[in-house]
Every structure is written in structure tokens, then in C-alpha cells.
Amino acid sequence: MYRKNLVFAAACAGMLLFGIVFLSLGAVNNMLAERFGLTENEIGTLTALLPFGILAGSMVFGPVVDRFGYRWMLVGAALLVGAALEGMAFARTKGWIQLFVFLIGLGGGVLNGATNALAADVSAGERGAKLALLGVFFGIGALTMPSTLALLSHHFPLPTIVAGIGAVTLLPTVYFLVIRFPPPKQRAEAFSLARSFGLLRQPIFLFAGLALAIQSGMEGMSNDWMTRYFKKVTLANAHFAEWKAQLGLVAVTGAMVAARLVLSQLLKRVRAPVVLFASIGVTASGALLLMAADSYGVSLAAALLLGAGLAAAFPIVLSFIGDLYPQQSGTAFSTIFVVALLGNMTINKSFGALAQVHGLHQYTRVMIGCLAASALLLWLVVRELRKHAPHAPAPQPALSDSRT
Secondary structure, three states, X not given: OOOHXXXXXXXXXXXXXXXXXXXXXXXXXXXXXXXXXXXXXXXXXXXXXXXXXXXXXXXXXXXXXXXXXXXHHHHXXXXXXXXXXXXXXXXXXXXHHHHHHXXXXXXXXXXXXXXXXXXXXXXXXXXXXXXHHHHHHHHHHHHHHHHHHHHHOOOOOHHHHHHHHHHHOOOHXXXXXXXXXXXXXXXXXXXXXXXXXXXXXXXXXXXXXXXXHHHHHHHHXXXXXXXXXXXXXXXXXXXXXXXXXXXXXXXXXXXXXXXXXXXXXXXXXXXXXXXXXXXXXXXXXXXXXXXXXOOHHHHHHHHHHHHHHOOOHHHHHHHHHHHHOHHHHHHHHHHHHHHHHHHHHHHHHHHHHXXXXXXXXXXXXXXXXXXXXXXXXXXXXXXXXXXXXXXXXXXXXXXXXXXX
């Protein structure tokens, strides 16, 4: 018999690794640009490859964990991430870098989806708070790359630091091997990947997926482009130092960690929709402040607001999905992550092309447009939830029927 606290700890360890994955490219894109002479558009291609790998991992994990359980998916993903980080540290051609970025994303996609589904499985009745706490470990992992690079870049070459981080990511694998996990939830004949996308015919699931697609795009832009934004816009007319650019990314991710730690308690006391829409206001304030910023300090303050505001949407919306589809959490999370990551890829690549032509300062304008669309979709999600409130399990039979 598995123990819930040990399983939740495993989910946190896996999410910490995903945080390292998600910030890996944003933390090292200046290093890669200098090593290979990359243009803004080529960096945009890399920032699209990372979520493309995460997308592939997201398509795989849900059906597999529902059918076979979590252990070996987590073990394999952790090993893949560690090996790919080592490869990215020492690669000598653009082609190898592109491959390793994709593989880092592939392992990360499995880790992201499987840990969220695992945490939801063992947190009935408090999914919103537990998923927010899980997100804290994403932030801790995300802080590992830029903060370690910022602290050690004066003493060691960046490739050496990246290789060291890659080695450390292998440690949680041992923990995954020794604890017990929840048993599989489906029989061999119960699963159909194609039919699982029938979920998207349900309005609440479709609106949630589209909202998270935009949210993922905003997080991706902030994580992958913030160091570049600080270097090219904030510090363009000042003395440039790598640690100052890295600190902009640390501000975003650090604020997200702190906000999710607060959310893990706040969601036990305040209704989730209230928190959700307040977070949109905080993000908008950060984007507007960054647009108007005339100093490095103001830009850092804006980055803090952006990180804090972006913290709420994923844990809250995923808690809605976990409550509606508890028996197919892996498949439901897999499907919604696929939709979210398609948004990440589209927005990131589009922004790379836009920045190549019109400059990185367009970041704030794109963020404002994304926030407006996200607010509308989240309002539709909340409206649909109110319809389902008296009959919360209603969507579940629709998924079951699609497999018969």
C-alpha cells in the first residue's frame, strides 16, 4: 500500500526537475547565442523546440500512467533530462543543440504531466492547494538554473555549470525506485488515445485548454526571453553584466515560487475564481510597469509582479480538471497539456519572429493582448463550472462512454 505523503513528495521531486527543464533554455540562451552566433529568430526556433518536446512527452504520459502506473515513466524521464543537459553543455553544433533541447523537453513533458496527475490523484478534497504547493517546487527547480549560473558564472565556464546541474537531476531517480506508487486505474482494453480527445468537445474542457494555452505562452515568453529582454532593452544603454540579466529571470521565477506558496494556503480560504482574476490584474500591472520602466530597479519590480501574477492559473485550472475527471486524471491532464503546449509553441515562435523585425520591446504589448484573451476564456471556464456545480461528476460518464 502506498503512502500519500511519500507519493506527494515524489511528485514534488519530479516537478522540481521540470522546473529546471523549463528554465534551462532561458537561462543559457545568451551562452548559446554567443557560441553559435544565433539570431533572435534562431533563438525563437529553439524556444519552440523545447515546448515541442514537452508536447511529445505530454501526449505520452497520460495514457501510460493510467494503464501502467507512474514509477517507470518518472524514472525514465529523470534519466533523459539529466543526459540531455549533459549533451547541451558540451555540444559543438547547432543540430546537436536542437536535438538535446528537444530531448530535455520530452523528459520534462512527462515529468510535468505525470507529477500534476499524481498529485491530483492523492489530494482529493484539496487539489487546488496541493497543486499550488506542487508549483512551488517547479519554481525552486526553475530558480536553480538562472541563480546557479548567476552565482557561479564568475568562477566557472557556463557549460561546466550546466553539466553539474545535469548530474544533480539524476538524484531523485533513486527515490522513484524505492517508494510505492498508486496502482494503475484502467484495464488494458479501457484506453484509447484518439477517443480521449473527445474531451475537447466538452465546453468547459475546451475553454480550460485554450486558457492554459495562452497562460503557457505567457509563461514561456517570460521564462525564455526575460534575460534577453533585460540585456537588449533594460540594459541596452547601460553597463551590461550577465548576472544583471539573469536576475531578471530570477525575479520572475522567485515571485512565482513565493506566490504559489501563499496560494497553497490562500486557496483553502478564498474562492478559486476570485484568486484567479486577481492574478490576471497583478500580471497586467507587471506588464504595464515593465512597458513604462525607465530604470533597472523598476524593471525588476515589474518582473516580480509578472511572476506573482502568472502563478495562479495552472494550479487552479488543473484542480478544476482533477475534480471533474478523477478516474482518468492522467488522460485528462495529458490532453489539456497538449493543448496548452501548442499555445506555448505558437506564441513563443511568433514572438521570436516579431522580435526579429520589431524588437524585444514588443514583449509587453504581446503580454497585454494575451492577458485580455486569457481573462475572457477563464470567465467562460468559471461560468461552465457553475453550470456543473450541482452535478459535478457529469462530465465523467462522457469520457467513459467514449471508450465503449
